[in-house]
Amino acid sequence: MVDLLAMILVFMGIAFFFFGAIGLLRLPDLHSRLHALTKADNLGLGLMIVGVALLHGSLLVALKLLLIWLLALLGSAASAHLISQYALRRNHR
Amino acid sequence: MIDLSLTTIPDLVLAVMLIGMAWAALSSDDLKRSVILFIAFGLLLAIVWARLHAPDLALAEAAIGAGLSGALLLVALRDETGGKVAAGEVSRSGRWLVDLFALIMTCLIGWVLWLTIYTAPVERLATLANATLTQSGVSNPVTAVLLNYRAYDTLLELVVVLTAVLGVMVVGRERRGYRQAGPVFCGLVHWLVPLLIVTAGYLLWVGAHAPGGAFQAGATLAAAGIVLRLAGNDAAGLPAGIWLRWLLVAGIGLFLSIGLGVTLSNGQVLQYPEAWSGSLILVIESAATASIAAALVLAYRGGRPEGWLTAADKENNRGVSA
């Protein structure tokens, strides 16, 4: 039962990654691409991490995975901000 | 002979992606694109290492092969702009010749590999390496090979790192630093740098019994330095003057002195006494981590710091500007 739930979560995560990737490839301009990429991928990663933590079933591993997710959130938020700021500055020039 | 089961499908996909990524990175004429694709290639390779049961390599590849190489290449790209791009093409016949050579060599290497993999295995080093693991002082076989069985290799590798960074310092001067970063990036740095340092310490410690070790820790520490420099700290967290020199040679120095020191107990270089080997390995690894990180950060900075110009150097500069 737990395994099934975990697998569903992991596959939902993969689906979010997939749509994030489609957004990255298909959306017209940089800002909407960033929007698709960071939001969808962060959610996908979060779902996957919950799934994997359930599969593994150990609290310590779950905490480590949570830490990884928080780092990824921090990194993607900051890098998306930096990239879009750079793009905005360049467009203004 | 070849069994294509369901489990090999991910491997086939990864292999095709790897070749495709290498091709894309190398065939592009736009250097920036090439470098970014090369970083992606490194990350794919890290997944392959995990797939081949080599987690130590996966960590190292993600940190060194993709992360630090990428950073070094990107900062080298910044120098490239502005200068003239070298023109010139290889002749068409030359191109054909090289392609033919590459094709023949690939087939030959492939054939040899095929023969190697399908011959009956003789005695493997893996059994020997794992049988003597209890005497090595650590329980991660890769660390045991690196710092106990084949400690000579690692010592010489540190010599290579030092030589390379000396070369970088001889030919290059430090690049201009970056301006102070904005509030968002500074906020990120405030979180990221301490976390990277803690992670490096963790990797170093855990290397004794699980994937990790001096190289991964050194790379993580170097990443912290690079992030600092990008945020506007020109020294990138490195000390100045004599302390930097000591830091660069700390790894080799400690390794050599311990290697020679143990000769007092049993007369053989680098043959640690069994009871001590665990702690000796940790001490050597800590020093090696610091040295590797310092060397990589210095390479990222681009060469010798401003204060290190020798008298002859200044004379030379005056001659050029006059």
Next chain:
Amino acid sequence: MTQALIYALTGAVIFMLGVRTTLLRVTLLHRILGLNVSGGGVFLVFVSLGYRGDTALTDPVPHALVLTGLVVAISATALALALNRRLREMDDE
């Protein structure tokens, strides 16, 4: 066994791709990239030969040597990039 073969052959192809680029390109930075890629191919061949399926013992010796190789490769890359930069400076002078 099949897995090892797949990756070993991939490594051979990547190695020759890198060598080909190094021979054909004129720009030094391209050549450095080519050398790095071919190094990755060599590492792949090496590690896949030490891998004997999911159940058998994986050989730690090639792992250690490749780990050494990675660090040596980045040191060599750093030196090559520094030389490239110096050459460019000398061109400009």
